[in-house]
Amino acid sequence: MVLQTETEQKIIVSAEKLFYQKGKAGTSMQDIADDAGINRTLLNYYFRSKDKLFEAVFRKAMGRFVPNLAAMLHSDISFEEYIPALVETVIDTMIENPQIPIFVLQELSSNRERMPQIIKEMGIDPVIALKKMEEAGVSKVTGGMDPRQVILNLLSLCIFPFAAKPVVLNILYSGDNEAYIEAMKERKKIIPQLMKQLMSQNRSR
């Protein structure tokens, strides 16, 4: 999987683009071949089947998501310190691949049997992760709020604006993509600030 011919890359690029946009069932092998400017036979030559090709695309997409999530859940560093860098990384990733959140979430939601397997592959043990969170000070810091709610808030603030890009872009930013991107960059500062406020606010009560 490390070495890729030029053609293989062209295929992946086109497959990503189309699968992200139209989904697996909504994209034909011919569509992908056309977009890549090559012959349909080559798709089977390199990836054997549509399923396998889709799988490659899906795993690559997950690969951009999971490390961040896993790192957060398993990190020993204090949650508070961890946030700014995490937010920065996540948002930068999303700015370049705004379609990934929906793509991944849609696939996970329509194909639920994937989740257990993915959890394993991620090397996440939910129970341990939760314990670590509590012990490592998340619940102290948040003054009693369920640490899962804290994580949920953080992820929501980071990811949703990208999952909902078409709506946000058109309604809130009148279709001005640059303004939208600028706003997303701004959130790299806003979100850690918010999280900090929330935590200290809660603690001081």
Next chain:
Amino acid sequence: MVLQTETEQKIIVSAEKLFYQKGKAGTSMQDIADDAGINRTLLNYYFRSKDKLFEAVFRKAMGRFVPNLAAMLHSDISFEEYIPALVETVIDTMIENPQIPIFVLQELSSNRERMPQIIKEMGIDPVIALKKMEEAGVSKVTGGMDPRQVILNLLSLCIFPFAAKPVVLNILYSGDNEAYIEAMKERKKIIPQLMKQLMSQNRSR
């Protein structure tokens, strides 16, 4: 569209279930007929084509989303007062239809030409909405933070945990659906509280 025969309803119910889960291209008319326990011919009898049937389902899904959003953007009431009721409504709606967010977002993102039309139908004028927000005190209340960011935060906190249900459920709540639902209900209190904190915190700086 108001009067519906029993069969028509069965069709819609099955079509919703399957379109939500597998998407338009991933669902065949036969699938829907089978799920509804009727003959495939009847689908065409009532809805003429797959496109039309999908359209009916999509519009119904939007119909549960849009009013909340539109009301918020156009309301004259102060933003602060408005939030708790809005959050309650939105979350209750989502608890009963957790698949709608992804379904709608996925469709809007794969079919972008829809957005302008939808904005019209919603009766939203983005420019006016923004002005109203600013004049009506959102920006004052938020101490200078772009009101669009405030709205984005609110929506993110409300919607994302449902869009990401499979992940959240499995990783944070170990697959325990009741615990998940309970957590979502808890958010009806948490979110307004957070928003209030954020605003007053910001104002007092």
Next chain:
DNA sequence: ATTTAGTTTAACGGCTTTGTTAAACAACTT
């Protein structure tokens, strides 16, 4: 000069999907 890897073209079989039509049936209405 021959081999090799990548690529194209063309074609095929098998399968699924959509939309349509015609004929028959059931049940309820008038």
Next chain:
DNA sequence: AAGTTGTTTAACAAAGCCGTTAAACTAAAT
């Protein structure tokens, strides 16, 4: 008793899709 409405069954044509194969071509490597 005749008619209307909803429903089923069966069948069809047209189209699309997937995976495979065989044959030919290109260009670079040996």
